[in-house]
Amino acid sequence: MNISYNWLKNYLNIDKSPDELSLILTDIGLEVEAVEKVESIPGGLEGLVVGEVLSAEQHPNADKLRITKVNVGTDTPLDIVCGAPNCRAGLKVIVATVGTTCHPLSGEPFKITKSKIRGEVSEGMLCGEDEIGLGTSHAGIVELPADVQVGTLVKDFYDIKDDFRFEIGLTPNRADAASHLGVARDLAAYFRTSYTLPNVEAFVEGPVQGTTVVVESEDAPRYSGVNISGVKVAESPDWLKEKLNTIGIRSINNIVDITNYILHDLGQPLHAFDAAKISGNKIVVRKATEGEPFKTLDGVDRKLSAEDLVIADAEKPMCIAGVFGGEFSGVTESTTDIFLESAYFNSVSVRKTSKRHNLKTDSSFRFERGTDPNITVFALKRAALLIQEVAGGAISSSLVDVYPAPVEPFKFEVSYRNVQRLIGKDIPTEVIKDIILALGIVITSEKEGILAVEVPAYKVDVTREVDVIEEVLRIYGYNNIELKSQILASLNTQEKPDKETVLNQVADLLVANGFREILSNSLTKSSYADDEATAVKLFNPLSSDLDTMRQNMLFSALTAVEYNQKRKQGDLKIFEYGKTYHLKEDGYDEKQRFALAIAGKQGSEQWNISSKNVNFYNLKSAVDTIVRRLKIEGLQIVETANANLSYGLDYMKGQKVLVSLGAVHHDALKKVDVDGQVYFADFDWDLVIKTIRKNTIKYKEVSKFPAVRRDLALLVDEEISFDKLKSVALKTDRKLLKEVNIFDVYKGDKLPEGKKSYALSFTIQDEEKTLNDKQIDSIIQKLIINFEKETGAVVR
Numbered sequence: 001m002n003i004s005y006n007w008l009k010n011y012l013n014i015d016k017s018p019d020e021l022s023l024i025l026t027d028i029g030l031e032v033e034a035v036e037k038v039e040s041i042p043g044g045l046e047g048l049v050v051g052e053v054l055s056a057e058q059h060p061n062a063d064k065l066r067i068t069k070v071n072v073g074t075d076t077p078l079d080i081v082c083g084a085p086n087c088r089a090g091l092k093v094i095v096a097t098v099g100t101t102c103h104p105l106s107g108e109p110f111k112i113t114k115s116k117i118r119g120e121v122s123e124g125m126l127c128g129e130d131e132i133g134l135g136t137s138h139a140g141i142v143e144l145p146a147d148v149q150v151g152t153l154v155k156d157f158y159d160i161k162d163d164f165r166f167e168i169g170l171t172p173n174r175a176d177a178a179s180h181l182g183v184a185r186d187l188a189a190y191f192r193t194s195y196t197l198p199n200v201e202a203f204v205e206g207p208v209q210g211t212t213v214v215v216e217s218e219d220a221p222r223y224s225g226v227n228i229s230g231v232k233v234a235e236s237p238d239w240l241k242e243k244l245n246t247i248g249i250r251s252i253n254n255i256v257d258i259t260n261y262i263l264h265d266l267g268q269p270l271h272a273f274d275a276a277k278i279s280g281n282k283i284v285v286r287k288a289t290e291g292e293p294f295k296t297l298d299g300v301d302r303k304l305s306a307e308d309l310v311i312a313d314a315e316k317p318m319c320i321a322g323v324f325g326g327e328f329s330g331v332t333e334s335t336t337d338i339f340l341e342s343a344y345f346n347s348v349s350v351r352k353t354s355k356r357h358n359l360k361t362d363s364s365f366r367f368e369r370g371t372d373p374n375i376t377v378f379a380l381k382r383a384a385l386l387i388q389e390v391a392g393g394a395i396s397s398s399l400v401d402v403y404p405a406p407v408e409p410f411k412f413e414v415s416y417r418n419v420q421r422l423i424g425k426d427i428p429t430e431v432i433k434d435i436i437l438a439l440g441i442v443i444t445s446e447k448e449g450i451l452a453v454e455v456p457a458y459k460v461d462v463t464r465e466v467d468v469i470e471e472v473l474r475i476y477g478y479n480n481i482e483l484k485s486q487i488l489a490s491l492n493t494q495e496k497p498d499k500e501t502v503l504n505q506v507a508d509l510l511v512a513n514g515f516r517e518i519l520s521n522s523l524t525k526s527s528y529a530d531d532e533a534t535a536v537k538l539f540n541p542l543s544s545d546l547d548t549m550r551q552n553m554l555f556s557a558l559t560a561v562e563y564n565q566k567r568k569q570g571d572l573k574i575f576e577y578g579k580t581y582h583l584k585e586d587g588y589d590e591k592q593r594f595a596l597a598i599a600g601k602q603g604s605e606q607w608n609i610s611s612k613n614v615n616f617y618n619l620k621s622a623v624d625t626i627v628r629r630l631k632i633e634g635l636q637i638v639e640t641a642n643a644n645l646s647y648g649l650d651y652m653k654g655q656k657v658l659v660s661l662g663a664v665h666h667d668a669l670k671k672v673d674v675d676g677q678v679y680f681a682d683f684d685w686d687l688v689i690k691t692i693r694k695n696t697i698k699y700k701e702v703s704k705f706p707a708v709r710r711d712l713a714l715l716v717d718e719e720i721s722f723d724k725l726k727s728v729a730l731k732t733d734r735k736l737l738k739e740v741n742i743f744d745v746y747k748g749d750k751l752p753e754g755k756k757s758y759a760l761s762f763t764i765q766d767e768e769k770t771l772n773d774k775q776i777d778s779i780i781q782k783l784i785i786n787f788e789k790e791t792g793a794v795v796r
Helices: 018-027 180-191 238-246 254-266 347-356 362-367 376-391 416-423 429-438 465-476 499-512 554-565 616-629 666-672 685-692 722-732 773-791
Strands: 002-004 032-038 048-058 066-071 078-082 092-097 115-117 120-122 124-126 163-168 212-215 222-229 270-274 282-287 293-295 301-303 309-312 317-320 337-344 400-402 410-415 442-447 450-455 572-584 587-599 636-639 645-653 656-664 678-684 708-717 737-746 755-764
Touching: 002 180, 002 238, 018 032, 018 163, 018 180, 066 124, 078 092, 078 120, 078 124, 163 238, 180 254, 180 429, 180 465, 212 222, 212 400, 222 282, 222 376, 238 254, 254 270, 254 362, 254 376, 270 317, 270 376, 282 337, 309 347, 337 376, 347 362, 410 416, 410 465, 416 429, 416 465, 429 442, 429 450, 429 465, 499 572, 499 587, 499 616, 499 685, 554 572, 554 587, 554 666, 554 678, 587 616, 587 685, 616 645, 616 656, 616 678, 636 722, 636 737, 645 737, 656 666, 656 685, 678 685, 708 773, 722 737, 722 755, 722 773, 755 773
Parallel strands: 212 282
Antiparallel strands: 002 163, 032 163, 048 066, 048 092, 066 078, 092 124, 115 120, 222 337, 222 400, 270 337, 282 309, 293 301, 309 317, 410 450, 442 450, 572 587, 587 678, 636 645, 645 656, 656 678, 708 755, 737 755
8 A cells, every 4th residue: 555745744733754753653563565656757857957047149050959048047158069949048947957857758868968969069958848857848948937946956946845655555454544644543543642533514405415325235334425526637736646646546537536546535435426327317236146247347247136235327337336436327428427336345355355356456466355334424524525626616506415324433331450451551541541541442331440432433443342452552662562571491300391382492493404384375276275075175265275274284385385486486495374164063172283394405506515405313413302302201102193204203292293294296296386305294282382391300310331232123024113113122121212203214226125123223322331242132132033033123
């Protein structure tokens, strides 16, 4: 959304610079993404000065050129060669001196230099309108009034005022700020001042009833309109074109431009109908019939739905309500009488219609988020007066306003104590009250620290106490809430560690190891679901690519990988904390997950180091680091049963999978169009939190004696699990054997049929002395014998 700095000054007396104001807007929740200077005339006439032609003599070498001496307020007049037919002595002119950059109406800007023209020195240029972007005339140089003082800056003479355009990233809940009035209201609340509304007292209704209005649908709670006769459709005046140009709106004609002006000024969409094209002089606000044909303003023939709200006449639809006008009912150059509409439509109805026909307009943008039901008449009066100003005509009818059930303000209570508690700061009650009042919220009563409030209907997202608290914080300033100084220890001594604290610890750990956090949409394609029967489908999806709540975190990660690969950023280490959703017989199952994914190279290329591709062990190292950091013990490691992984491991806590990790199956990679191999790990975060909350912190002295690791590669039958091998190993030696881990599983054509290879590691340590080779070899031999005896394993 674009907002004009000068336009805001129509409402407020602003003494802040554009840069200062952009910071304030961002602080109060209207994030300014860019500030751009907008010049009403390209170049802003910079460097041009008023001069006086002292003499104009014939050029000795050119019949159509004159050599002039021009006074520009300096000690010495300038010699300038000029070819304009109206160049003469005594004329006040516009002079571009040496070094000035001129911006012509067409073509590229050019810089004035000292030069020789047909052998005579020229120290500048006497300017015509088109040469400096001032107009279209090419008849000669500009002739200024005789009383203009020599040396005056031309931009001051023409009173050229630059504007600044704020590009605001408006969040969907801030429909109340989708206009200059809305932004001005927020600034007024911030500065604790008032804003000035346009005066519409000059509006006088006509003496007779104009176009008849009949509202047949509840999706139009309010419909207002008035007839204006005798207008002349023409080009808009400069002030109107400049206003619209500043915010990036193209001028069309004076009538349409006024409706666009009001939309961006007050936030109220309007529509002007050619009154002569309204059959029966009757407006009917109704639902379309299923399949009813309609040709929109863009020339496209459409079939309407029975759910679409239309503005029709006695015979046919003229406009899709709140979305788009019809081709044959709009204002043209031949229009002399108009019916001006100002309405309040149901936001859900407009949103569905806009989506159904794939039509996004400035009007639908506002209607589908929620407009102010109580501003329609004011906007109508303001627009009618402006139309009279720029297009002539007269208000020829009484004002019609169909509003059978006025929209009431939101009424509830707000506690000072809750405001301070949720914000986390003891803000004085007087300040809280001042902010609430400055926001336009009415306080009907106050008793024992509790305020009864009425929130205006235009604040569509402020319907509860917590919403008012958010509004107070927004205006008070997020930056004014001090952070408490804390000393954080890496040793977690809480009996029940906080979920967010644990998450932040793990996130910090991963970031320190080169990972980056991503945040994905919970909506995804139905083809990404693990089980269609338990997939949570949306009744009214935004698109076919966003029609299902995700059942796994894998495809969110793969989508991020695919996006980056297509932008030549394929070396990735990412993680995400999010939820998955499944349908159950009695409702929905929502699970918290934590996922990691790696792809591409292990590091950036160096001239003396060859970078290798990431592999399973890089991922396993990250997973093991998390498990150790969270002090999770007693896990069993088995081959993964995750269908989305071609191979990998499951870390089991009892009978539940704590984390699955491995190489993503090529079928999953193909679905998302990912190149190369991706390795993925998926934590059941609810189980992680449940597990670590059962941890007991015990002090144990670190052994003074070193641990020893030995590895074995075992060929076993396919049905033999790692859990079975681990059980055999721990029974073999309960005292010195500290850990048994698996670091590789291999199945392939180089092994006998029905066989697989396990690579196991064994950590052996004596707490009381250093082990010697004989003791270590003895343990390994016992392990080999027991593996062969109980599982049929063969050492490779």
